[in-house]
Amino acid sequence: MATPIDTLTNETVDLLQQMIRNQCVNEGTPESGHEDRNARLVRDELDGLGIDFQTFEPEPNRTSLIARYEGTDPNAPSLCLMGHTDVVPVSPEGWDNDPFGGELITSADGTQEVWGRGAVDMLNVTSSMLVAFREIVRSGKRYPGDIIYFAVADEEAGGVLGAKHIIENDWDAIKSDYVLTEYGGTPSFTDDGTTVLLTNGEKRGAFRHLEIAGSPGHGSMPYATDNALIKAAKIVARMSEYKVAPNIDEMFRDRVRSLGFDAETERRLLDPAHIDDVLAELPLGMARNLHSCCQMSFSPNVLNSGDKDNTVPDHADLMVDIRMLPGEDDDDADRRLREIIGPDLLPSVTIHRKYDDEKRGPAMSSTDTPLWSALTDAIQIAYPDARVVPSIVTGGTDARFFRARGVPAYGAGLLSNKVSFAEFQNRFHGNNERIDIESLKLTTELWLNVCERLWI
Numbered sequence: 001m002a003t004p005i006d007t008l009t010n011e012t013v014d015l016l017q018q019m020i021r022n023q024c025v026n027e028g029t030p031e032s033g034h035e036d037r038n039a040r041l042v043r044d045e046l047d048g049l050g051i052d053f054q055t056f057e058p059e060p061n062r063t064s065l066i067a068r069y070e071g072t073d074p075n076a077p078s079l080c081l082m083g084h085t086d087v088v089p090v091s092p093e094g095w096d097n098d099p100f101g102g103e104l105i106t107s108a109d110g111t112q113e114v115w116g117r118g119a120v121d122m123l124n125v126t127s128s129m130l131v132a133f134r135e136i137v138r139s140g141k142r143y144p145g146d147i148i149y150f151a152v153a154d155e156e157a158g159g160v161l162g163a164k165h166i167i168e169n170d171w172d173a174i175k176s177d178y179v180l181t182e183y184g185g186t187p188s189f190t191d192d193g194t195t196v197l198l199t200n201g202e203k204r205g206a207f208r209h210l211e212i213a214g215s216p217g218h219g220s221m222p223y224a225t226d227n228a229l230i231k232a233a234k235i236v237a238r239m240s241e242y243k244v245a246p247n248i249d250e251m252f253r254d255r256v257r258s259l260g261f262d263a264e265t266e267r268r269l270l271d272p273a274h275i276d277d278v279l280a281e282l283p284l285g286m287a288r289n290l291h292s293c294c295q296m297s298f299s300p301n302v303l304n305s306g307d308k309d310n311t312v313p314d315h316a317d318l319m320v321d322i323r324m325l326p327g328e329d330d331d332d333a334d335r336r337l338r339e340i341i342g343p344d345l346l347p348s349v350t351i352h353r354k355y356d357d358e359k360r361g362p363a364m365s366s367t368d369t370p371l372w373s374a375l376t377d378a379i380q381i382a383y384p385d386a387r388v389v390p391s392i393v394t395g396g397t398d399a400r401f402f403r404a405r406g407v408p409a410y411g412a413g414l415l416s417n418k419v420s421f422a423e424f425q426n427r428f429h430g431n432n433e434r435i436d437i438e439s440l441k442l443t444t445e446l447w448l449n450v451c452e453r454l455w456i
């Protein structure tokens, strides 16, 4: 007997609350994260069900867990449900409720929401995947392919101690034919019907370290000195003013069309001559997302220079976060970077590529797969007239390590009509992160319905 969905939704709520309270805050240092707390929670939840699981701990307390429920046919494709268990830090003063309380709070309009860091990125998905996985195991239902639940550490710091580590060192343990992970499933409702955005690709990072050279001098006589910090500041200013011609392709058009703008706004957003003006009028979360979805972006994020406050610095180090659209490569990024720096400053700058060791796979997964069809069918159970549209994520997710191995990986989930796309974007790494119960129900159901449809 299958468990009623309301019972399962309650299980997702309860698990999400526990995962939030476990505070697996990843500060980007090996000592932070403490994902062993969430790994232990997952292990306890799966205990006694008679399935195999394996844990990985490349550094103390940085635990990832893989549980596998075997299918009936060793040749059938396997499906990995991957959820990261870490979250990013918070600024508590910006929150209306305890960011690690995991409280269930009823909003002014009567919506019940679970509050806390990770409620949308991505403990909502991680907890609902666990509930769906456990329900399948508990019910004794067997599908042809293996179903793998992967609770992974360290996504928020690039997966070095999580997905990247396991995939590079122990591919056999996690090997799968399809992957579902964050994020997607925001519906928008317009006169033309309902559109749900899932993700099948992401922008790729081209992080750069610029070493900027100057000449030392006495800080008391700055006139006409060769100050590396001033050069760095000029580069930063040029970067902030640099304009990239937007790439208005079919995927971007679909994204814009799915957001329910009025006809005039939509027309201007799709017109390279007017997009900048419209972006300036939109809510910031929406504008930032759309801006990044149609161009390579440059964000100067760290600047260090000099050693002493009375000495003109002869060196500066500038770290730049560059994100490339699918189809763009490292050479494109360097070409634009040189353009930004300009011929006058270029002789003083050495450009270093960071993360060069990372095996780059395709930025996009094809949607011509049984899994994409299963997702579409499953979403149409909740939103019968929905058009399911592929899109890109502006940041990086662990999906990229699977894509590098040729495995189709999609960002999915399913949200209620309570969360607009712009609001959803703002909650990622933002203040007052929270998710409504209806969305948790829809997402839990989605995984179960996908499994029902993938192997038919």
Ligand SMILES: [Zn+2]
Pocket: 084, 121, 122, 155, 182
């Ligand atoms: Zn995430």
